[in-house]
Amino acid sequence: MEDSNIPVATLNNGIRMPWVGFGTWRLHDGEDAYRAVRHAIAAGYRSFDTAMIYGNEKSLGRAIKDSGISRDQFFITTKLWNDDIRKKNALKAIDLSLEKLQLDFVDLYLVHWPIEGRFVDVWSDMEEIYRSGKAKAIGVSNYMIVHLEELLPAAKITPAINQVEYHPRLQQSDLYDFCKVHNIQLEAWSPLMKGETLSNPTILKIAKKHHKTTAQVLIRWDFQKEVITIPKSGNQKHIVENIGVFDFELDPNDMADIAAMDQNTRVGEDPYHVYF
Numbered sequence: 001m002e003d004s005n006i007p008v009a010t011l012n013n014g015i016r017m018p019w020v021g022f023g024t025w026r027l028h029d030g031e032d033a034y035r036a037v038r039h040a041i042a043a044g045y046r047s048f049d050t051a052m053i054y055g056n057e058k059s060l061g062r063a064i065k066d067s068g069i070s071r072d073q074f075f076i077t078t079k080l081w082n083d084d085i086r087k088k089n090a091l092k093a094i095d096l097s098l099e100k101l102q103l104d105f106v107d108l109y110l111v112h113w114p115i116e117g118r119f120v121d122v123w124s125d126m127e128e129i130y131r132s133g134k135a136k137a138i139g140v141s142n143y144m145i146v147h148l149e150e151l152l153p154a155a156k157i158t159p160a161i162n163q164v165e166y167h168p169r170l171q172q173s174d175l176y177d178f179c180k181v182h183n184i185q186l187e188a189w190s191p192l193m194k195g196e197t198l199s200n201p202t203i204l205k206i207a208k209k210h211h212k213t214t215a216q217v218l219i220r221w222d223f224q225k226e227v228i229t230i231p232k233s234g235n236q237k238h239i240v241e242n243i244g245v246f247d248f249e250l251d252p253n254d255m256a257d258i259a260a261m262d263q264n265t266r267v268g269e270d271p272y273h274v275y276f
């Protein structure tokens with residue numbers, strides 16, 4: 001990742017991960033995902049977030065291969081889907097994801113959702129995947145404090161990442177503090193609230209002050225909160241815009257104004273009730 005200008009975080013096992021990556025949910029396999037990822041690579045992104053359930057691992061893998069940029073410059077995340085968690089199929093699922101991605105390993109493999117009755121047990125398979133070298137880091141996604149409190153005493157390896165819904169309307173300060181204390185790096189999904197916070201008056205006011213866009217303010221806010229973030233876009237202009245966040249700084253007033261926006265509002269599924 002040394003040839004990219006995006007700053008990197010160091011995870012709890014020493015692995016380095018860019019603070020801003022590229023989300024790929026709803027980019028359809030084929031030209032849609034392929035073209036967006038190629039634009040993102042050209043713009044300077046090196047971290048890409050996919051999942052088995054997104055159905056676009058093949059296009060992501062092809063775009064990475066065709067870029068001609070060496071594998072060690074990329075940070076690739078994929079996720080173990082709920083059906084595979086329920087069927088105890090993790091060891092086969094990672095092989096299938098790697099085959100689609102045309103990779104020997106992913107940089108990060110995540111348990112996608114905390115499946116009731118399985119969210120602790122599945123972790124020993126994740127640890128085996130880590131030991132096999134098929135994932136350079138392992139983590140969880142959508143784990144709330146109640147899930148982590150059960151998982152951590154049973155874990156030999158502490159999750160490197162917890163990827164959760166996180167934006168000004170859902171700041172989850174208890175979970176944020178819990179992850180800091182346990183050295184689990186928080187990662188934000190739907191950092192733009194799927195676009196909903198882009199027209200918020202508070203964010204608009206801050207954006208105007210810094211001559212930036214509202215998307216840039218939200219992404220910069222994650223960076224200053226030390227939360228890894230993965231905005232998604234299929235639009236070349238937005239793709240470029242969303243990594244232009246390292247040439248300005250939100251001041252304490254801006255941070256306080258955004259802190260005051262928290263409403264405990266989700267745009268995604270509720271991790272306490274995973275029925276899918």
Ligand SMILES: NC(=O)c1ccc[n+]([C@@H]2O[C@H](COP(=O)([O-])OP(=O)(O)OC[C@H]3O[C@@H](n4cnc5c(N)ncnc54)[C@H](OP(=O)(O)O)[C@@H]3O)[C@@H](O)[C@H]2O)c1
Binds near residue numbers: 112233239268
């Ligand atoms: N672990 C999980 O359970 C989980 C769940 C959800 C998401 N995720 C991950 O997190 C990623 C991001 O979340 P998300 O895709 O839900 O939502 P998001 O990144 O918060 O928002 C994406 C939306 O914002 C728009 N957008 C992006 N940049 C913009 C800009 N600069 N100006 C205006 N609009 C802009 C996009 O439209 P355009 O495409 O037109 O730019 C799209 O409609 C996903 O792609 C996925 O990788 C993980």
